[in-house]
Amino acid sequence: MNDETTVKTTTKSLRIVELLHERGGAGITEIADRLGLSKSTVYKHLRTLEAERYVFKGSGDVYYVGLRFLRLGVGARRQRRIYETAKPEIQRLAEESGEMANLLVEEHGRGIFLYRADSSRAVNLDTHAGREVYLHTTAMGKAILANLPEQRVSEIIDRHGLPEMTDHTITDRDVLFEDLDATAERGWAVDREERLNGLCCVATAITDPDGTPLGAISVSGPRSRLKDDKLLDELPEMIRDIQNVIELNVAYE
Template identity: 40%
Template sequence: MNNKSQAGRGIKSAHRVFDIIKLLFESGGMTTSELAEEIDLSTSTVHEYLKTCEQREYLTRKPDGTYVVSLKFLDVGEIARQSNPVYNKAKQPLARIADETGEVAWLYAEEHGYAVPLAAEKGQRGVQVVGRIGNRKPMNQISAGKAMLAEMPRDRVEAIIDRHGLPGATRNTLTDRESLFDRLETIRERGYALNDGEEVEGIRAVGMAIVTDGEIHGSLSVSGPSNRVRGERLREELPEILSGAVNEVELKLTYE
């Protein structure tokens, strides 16, 4: 694994532990020898890392010798989610968005320059073709991410781009820096962001940031098939529904 970006920072052994966990998370499970080859360490060294993580109950060893991340991460993740104030304040408005639109409604937060889905509600006609709770997404690919970027000062957006780039998912994804900044200006002017097949072709979404006293708490979005999410519904109906939900969440964050 390439650790050039980590050179000179932190404790090497700690980086290796998280490299191992990340590999196991992404692969769905690996053996000791597979991990050793991947991160270019001896099998005995990797074995020690794995046994330590297993003893601390963060990894589980299957009968075939494959190591996988344990369900302890489920507990850790839920604690992290519950500790985010916007999650509890937005649950009811999120459900109402899904019920009123019939589509899939999402709640996102920004962390380390990624858009992180905290919750989702599926309406009666909702089509969820991509995404899962906690799966970090490049902010330039989705409406919720662009809505949050539009609320950030330029230097913060520049720092995110410098760190993560502007990866493309489809031919519609904004991957040019200045084009993105032009789009963010448009988002600020109209108050909401659009995703026109920029993450998945055939899916459109509308996103709106949740902001109080200059603090960006997250964003709400609603997505659906392009044949349903278009025209007046895309540019008027869905933004109006989102605006009401965002206003409710912002009031809750301020006064409750």
């Protein structure tokens, strides 16, 4: 965004909040050093954020993100109409698949997890609500990209690039577009350890009646359990059935 359209003071406050979140708390000196700000500037921002209850000061002069953000996050998630509609179906998908099921949406060219449901066998991953990922590294992200106009996909790539997360990540634009074409043709996307080593995933986009992607759902599990017969046959059929139910509910809610 052009600097002429931004308020630098607000930007600094947000960067401080993001740093506190990433570090799990930080002191004034650490924040100043990492963000290249003076200690006095950091102190003023923290005092303002503390007064508004967006951060709080713990022991040892360490500041933390406040729970007031939780209320905002919960409200933001509920504004996505797909969340309430898809939630019970994501839970059913986890139970039927015996793995982890997820719901992801696109915002500002990144993928954001809205919800996950675990089966009794699900592996412990970082896919908590609010977690951001690059769209090209996940089956859900690729399912969404496959349903966006090519120009929009190019804009996302230009903005965020195609960073490599594992040796299996697609980092070539032409190869990615070939993958997206195949995804669009068969109706589901696959991720073979493209974001995390040892993790495979099958996903499909959830679209509104006009074909606009509202998000994507997936089943994820360890490579040792998701062999080709399950990854390419059993799970796609299962996930497409859930997709159909969610899209019908979205269309007629």
